[in-house]
Amino acid sequence: MRIAEMKTGTTIIDGKAFAAEMRGRVAEQVSRLKTEHGITPGLAVVLVGEDPASQVYVRSKGKQTAEAGMASFEHKLDADTTEAALLDLLGRLNADPSVHGILVQLPLPRHLDSARIINAIDPAKDVDGFHISNAGLLATGQKAMVPCTPLGCLMLLKAHLGNLSGLQAVVIGRSNIVGKPMAQLLLGDSCTVTIAHSRTRDLEDIVRRAxxxxxxxxxxGMVQGSWIRPGATVIDVGINRVEGQDGKSRLVGDVDFPGAAETAGAITPVPGGVGPMTIACLLANTLTATCRANGLDEPEGLTA
Incomplete structure (x- = not known):
């Protein structure tokens, strides 16, 4: 099941279950690609340095890529790798027909220009959706590779609400990775969208109308539960590690979950909400890129 209901009547949107179902659909279509066309989607992940969180994330991506029946290519480079060497690797991956998706794990070491690195990826293989060409295509309502986290958020919203047309939406955050593309996706589904951020005045009043x-x-916990309009749908993208009263760390979101759950119609938990959707959408984007590269119909229900 994708959703569960609290005693208050609030729906808890189960991103973990939704992502598992989505990965299953990706695996089915990958199997069909292999059987009918002899094509195996390939995802290349590039990790520079030894950031612990990035290493865990890359391992998880590699495992789930293999489980979906795709080819996984991992490139682990030293932290002092030069920009020229990294660009050379990306050039080779761009030219490799067995690689349909390329992802450079962020953050990169400070001596590397992240924007230059991202924009060196072939836009057709940019399964993270960060290339300036894909950002521009998304902003102008054209077919693009869509960043994975916002794509996952949109899928969760559509699964719960159905038609989003005419709804008032507020996106708190203006990053190129989540905030801006999320707003573009919601606009594409005919929502009335407000982009807010940490310096927005009267943020509480803006959230109350959404x-x-x-x-x-x-x-x-920046977004207080009392700000949430009764019946609103809350998608919490934040993943913050905080220390609990027992001295042990735990993960919390950007929203005061207990307070928001008192009034929200539906809410994603942290963990177990948006997080699992990111890798599921990465696999979906890789499948989409493979179909586009081979002139095949795009998979249904796995794109924006």
Whole structure:
């Protein structure tokens, strides 16, 4: 099941279950590609340095890529790798027909220009959706590779609400990775969208008017439960590690979950909400890129 209901009547949107179902659909279509066309989607992940969180994330991506029946290519480079060497690797991956998707794990070491690196990826293989060409295509309502986290948020919203047309939505956060593309996706589904951030005046009043609240600002508990309009749908993208009263760390979102759950119609938990959707959408984007590269119909229900 994708959703569960609290005693208050609030629906808890189960991103973990939704992502598992989605990965299953991706695996089915990958199997069909292999059987009918002899094509195996390939995802290349590039990790520079030894950031612990990035290493865990890359391992998880590799595992789930293999489980979906795709080819996984991992490139682990030293932290002092030069920009020229990294660009050379990306050039080779761009030219490799067995690689349909390329992802450079962020953040990169400080001596590397992240924008230059991202924009060196072939836009057709940019399964993270960060290339300036894909950002421009999305902003102008054209077919693009869509960033994975916002795509996952949109899928969760559509699964719960159905038609989003005419709804008031507020996106808290203005990053190129989540906030801006999230707003573009909601506009594409005919929502009335407000982009807010940590310096927005009267943020509480803006949130109170929203049917949809997407919090992606990176501040634990910034969005108070009392701000949430009764019946609103809350998508909490934040993943913040905080220390509990027992001295042990735990993950919390950008939204005060207990307070928001008192009034929201539906809400994603942290963990187990948006997080699992990111890798599921990465696999979906890789499948989409493979179909586009081979002139095949795009998979249904796995794109924006």
């Amino acid at each position: 049917d949809i609240v997407v919090a992606a600002v990176g501040r634990p």
